[in-house]
Amino acid sequence: MNSFRFTTPLVEGVIEKRNSQFTMTVNYEGRSVACHCPTTGRIGNLDVAGRPCLLSASADPGRKTPYTVEAISLNRPEDEAKSWIGIKQNAANRYVEHYLRNGGFSDMVGTNQDVQREKFLGASKLDFLVGNTYLEVKTPLQHLQVDIPEWVKTKKVTQFSSTDRMQRHVSELAGSLQAHERAILLCCFIYDNPGCKSHSGRQRRQRRRNMAGEFQDNAYRGDA
Secondary structure (H helix, E strand, O other), X not given: OOOOOOOOOOEEEEEEEEOOOOEEEEEEOOEEEEEEOOOOOOOOOEOOOOOEEEEEEOOXXXXXXXXXXXXXXXXXXXXXXXXXXXXXXXXXXXXXHHHHHOOOOHHHHOOOOOEEEEEEEOOEEEEEEEOOEEEEEEOOOOOOOOOOOOOOOEOXXXXXOOHHHHHHHHHHHHHHOOOOOEEEEEEOOOOOOOOOOOOOHHHHHHHHHHHHXXXXXXXXXXXX
């Protein structure tokens, strides 16, 4: 499979502070630069000040924020080898589209299927239609499934759960599908998530049966 390539190489900086939902100040090459923050919500329970980050340069020379923060790291700034957490949630659609057009998810959507963007299913506009399978991409950042090193500052935050909203979304999608159609909610973690493991085909089928049974039980109780 062809690798995904950014238009220009990403450059590394260190976040000085998050100014608002939309901007961060980043130290890049010894100067403070106003950068676009692509996620308006919180990033786990992190205080991002002091975190290394990867920046992409804007193609618009007149933009007030010449760079976008694409990813952050829990490593120390001086560490040579770093792991990265992608925070540009809408970029996940580009990554998934690249994967689909290069034959990815063939066990879920088949092979040699037409990939169409932003197609309606009932009242909902979903990210992709691949053959007869609708695909909606979710990129959760409210809770990071990684160990936080002791040198990373954190904040006290209100616990957040989107389970009920996800169940309602699944129920709405299921009610809109025609007999020959399928829909998939795809959760994308743009980082190495130790909670996600590869399973055999038999394990995947058993998990789907278990999840379907749990959802039906919730729907029967009125929780869905």
